[in-house]
Amino acid sequence: MLEATAPEVSTASGAQADPLPPGRGGDPDALREFRMALARAARAARHYPATAREQGLEGVVRLRLSWRQGLPMPLVSLQQGSGHLLLDEAALEMLRQALAATPVPRELPAFDLVLPVEFSLGPS
Numbered sequence: 823m824l825e826a827t828a829p830e831v832s833t834a835s836g837a838q839a840d841p842l843p844p845g846r847g848g849d850p851d852a853l854r855e856f857r858m859a860l861a862r863a864a865r866a867a868r869h870y871p872a873t874a875r876e877q878g879l880e881g882v883v884r885l886r887l888s889w890r891q892g893l894p895m896p897l898v899s900l901q902q903g904s905g906h907l908l909l910d911e912a913a914l915e916m917l918r919q920a921l922a923a924t925p926v927p928r929e930l931p932a933f934d935l936v937l938p939v940e941f942s943l944g945p946s
Contacts, residue, residue: 852929860924867919870941874908880942881905883913887935889926896921901936913939 881904889896898917903910917937 848931848933849927849929852927853933856924856927856930857935860920863920863923864916864939866923867916869912869916871908871912874906874912874941875943878943879904879906879909881909881940883910883939883941885913885917885937885939887917887921887933887937889930889933891931896926904941909941912941 882902883900883904884902886899886901887896888899898914898921900910900914904913916939
């Protein structure tokens with residue numbers, strides 16, 4: 823595969839959003855819809871850096887997305903890098919662009935998600 827895969831929004835365990843105190847997580851349907859919209863926007867923004875391809879760099883970047891009402895935008899941080907700065911930066915930029923195109927629904931007062939972004943060149 824020559825492009826980065828869009829993030830599959832999950833937690834470190836591969837399930838749903840991290841647990842929040844009762845009543846804080848909001849509407850599960852709204853979270854699912856937001857996750858799907860974010861994944862679509864991320865696919866549109868994905869970019870596998872040419873230098874990384876040329877060097878044969880691959881890896882998985884795990885990004886943490888945190889949201890609480892009152893924030894202007896969800897907070898994005900690197901939970902676990904791929905071991906390659908080029909891939910880590912490309913994943914962060916992809917998520918920032920996807921978030922700019924995907925407003926958080928009002929039904930979601932708070933959530934924490936981990937988004938794995940895989941960079942794979944495919945079979946040799």
